[in-house]
Amino acid sequence: MGLTKDISRLKKLFEEGRIDLLIGYEQATLPHQTMPCFIKSADNLEKLVLSPFMAVNLVHYLNEASGKPGLIIKRCDIPSVIGLIQEGMLARDKIVLIGVVCPGSLDWEKLFRKTGWKAEQTTSVRIDKDKVILECGGQSKQVALADVLMDKCLACDRPVPSEDMVDLLIGDPATAKRIPVTASPAAERIAELEKMSPAQRWAFWKKELQKCIRCYACKNSCPVCYCTRCTVEINNPRWVSPANDWQDNVVYQLMRLDHVAGRCTNCGECTRACPVGIPLNLFTGRLFNTVVESFDFVPGQDPAAKPPTLCFRPDDREDFIK
Amino acid sequence: MDDNQDRWEPRIVSFLCQWCSYNGADLAGSSRMKYPANLRIIRVPCSGRVDPMFVMKALRNGIDGVLISGCHPGDCHYNEGNYNARRKFVILRDLLDFIGVDPARVHFSWVSASEGEKFVEVVKEVTEAVRAAGPNEMFD
Numbered sequence: 001m002g003l004t005k006d007i008s009r010l011k012k013l014f015e016e017g018r019i020d021l022l023i024g025y026e027q028a029t030l031p032h033q034t035m036p037c038f039i040k041s042a043d044n045l046e047k048l049v050l051s052p053f054m055a056v057n058l059v060h061y062l063n064e065a066s067g068k069p070g071l072i073i074k075r076c077d078i079p080s081v082i083g084l085i086q087e088g089m090l091a092r093d094k095i096v097l098i099g100v101v102c103p104g105s106l107d108w109e110k111l112f113r114k115t116g117w118k119a120e121q122t123t124s125v126r127i128d129k130d131k132v133i134l135e136c137g138g139q140s141k142q143v144a145l146a147d148v149l150m151d152k153c154l155a156c157d158r159p160v161p162s163e164d165m166v167d168l169l170i171g172d173p174a175t176a177k178r179i180p181v182t183a184s185p186a187a188e189r190i191a192e193l194e195k196m197s198p199a200q201r202w203a204f205w206k207k208e209l210q211k212c213i214r215c216y217a218c219k220n221s222c223p224v225c226y227c228t229r230c231t232v233e234i235n236n237p238r239w240v241s242p243a244n245d246w247q248d249n250v251v252y253q254l255m256r257l258d259h260v261a262g263r264c265t266n267c268g269e270c271t272r273a274c275p276v277g278i279p280l281n282l283f284t285g286r287l288f289n290t291v292v293e294s295f296d297f298v299p300g301q302d303p304a305a306k307p308p309t310l311c312f313r314p315d316d317r318e319d320f321i322k
Numbered sequence: 323m324d325d326n327q328d329r330w331e332p333r334i335v336s337f338l339c340q341w342c343s344y345n346g347a348d349l350a351g352s353s354r355m356k357y358p359a360n361l362r363i364i365r366v367p368c369s370g371r372v373d374p375m376f377v378m379k380a381l382r383n384g385i386d387g388v389l390i391s392g393c394h395p396g397d398c399h400y401n402e403g404n405y406n407a408r409r410k411f412v413i414l415r416d417l418l419d420f421i422g423v424d425p426a427r428v429h430f431s432w433v434s435a436s437e438g439e440k441f442v443e444v445v446k447e448v449t450e451a452v453r454a455a456g457p458n459e460m461f462d
Contacts, residue, residue: 202422
């Protein structure tokens with residue numbers, strides 16, 4: 001997708017010495033996949049792509065980047081960067097943010113379920129206004145964009161980062177997602193869960209967490225999980241059993257959520273990374289709401305704000321304390 | 323032992339701050355006040371010492387109820403330990419609620435060193451709530 005005219009602007013960043021590493025997306029083997037790429041020289045900029053499959057939140061890599069990194073970033077991932085700035089893990093002037101015009105990210109599982117085609121047969125996938133066009137050999141198929149977008153993109157109303165949040169904006173504004181915003185499916189499911197009795201909720205999460213294989217993709221992909229050593233890796237004392245019993249999966253997930261409370265921006269990366277499809281976004285969504293309501297703090301919004309778990313107010317709520 | 327064969331008795335673990343609630347419990351004891359013997363007391367330096375992991379592990383290991391108690395806001399020996407704890411508890415409580423742990427199992431209170439009577443009241447209330455919630459069979 002049209003990057004050619006932007007390549008020269010990115011090249012300039014290297015030439016001016018503003019960045020010595022560019023983290024972005026490159027095409028993977030199959031058309032419905034991109035993978036993170038790490039470009040260290042302006043000569044390799046050609047492999048950079050913009051695609052409707054830029055689902056990965058690249059902010060996580062900033063935790064490990066040294067030198068002067070530049071990051072290709074979608075609007076929805078910017079709160080993750082601000083979250084790290086709030087935590088004092090990142091300085092805004094040490095990084096260059098290159099915002100992209102986002103066409104919306106396609107959920108390839110929905111895409112192939114909808115078309116009935118296999119991922120490996122498909123030779124190209126592109127978005128044309130409110131349609132997605134797939135090609136396979138000589139054939140082509142069309143599906144409605146709204147049917148195959150990732151859930152979080154359905155509720156997205158700002159596919160273009162505002163100029164003051166990024167150092168540079170690339171991509172063609174005409175390609176931004178332009179279909180009507182619908183209610184977030186996650187918000188509806190959270191409300192459903194909240195209406196259930198505790199026992200019903202427990203049964204729901206027990207069933208979900210039984211699927212967990214403890215691959216730790218949720219914590220490894222999380223942009224705001226930055227500890228060099230995680231509690232799950234500590235074996236003296238052993239806080240969380242490494243066994244993947246559902247009981248310990250519950251403890252592990254509660255621990256992970258507890259540790260990211262106050263900086264989780266509900267970016268959805270853990271859910272996307274989960275190989276067994278546990279709806280962690282319901283939990284992070286609820287956690288996000290609780291932090292906003294209880295501490296009057298929006299994770300990932302104001303870079304100068306103090307994280308809510310590092311401060312307090314004398315009049316914090318304590319209606320639950322006897 | 324209170325776990326006799328005929329009648330189930332709730333087992334409750336409590337984390338008491340050593341400056342206030344632990345002394346409140348001590349006062350209740352030395353004043354010969356009666357309160358349910360279902361409590362297992364663990365003394366902690368401050369309610370801020372209570373890692374939410376303590377609660378999750380206790381429940382995971384089959385405890386029926388948890389009580390966390392510390393100094394009243396403003397009375398913390400370390401000035402702000404209980405203020406920080408309070409924020410952690412908001413999150414912990416919310417996580418446990420959303421995953422489906424009965425709120426009757428996890429309790430919080432502020433009890434000062436002079437509040438032996440309040441300690442007795444809190445323990446009675448907590449024990450009854452946990453008794454009503456029944457044995458912790460969540461992790462079976």
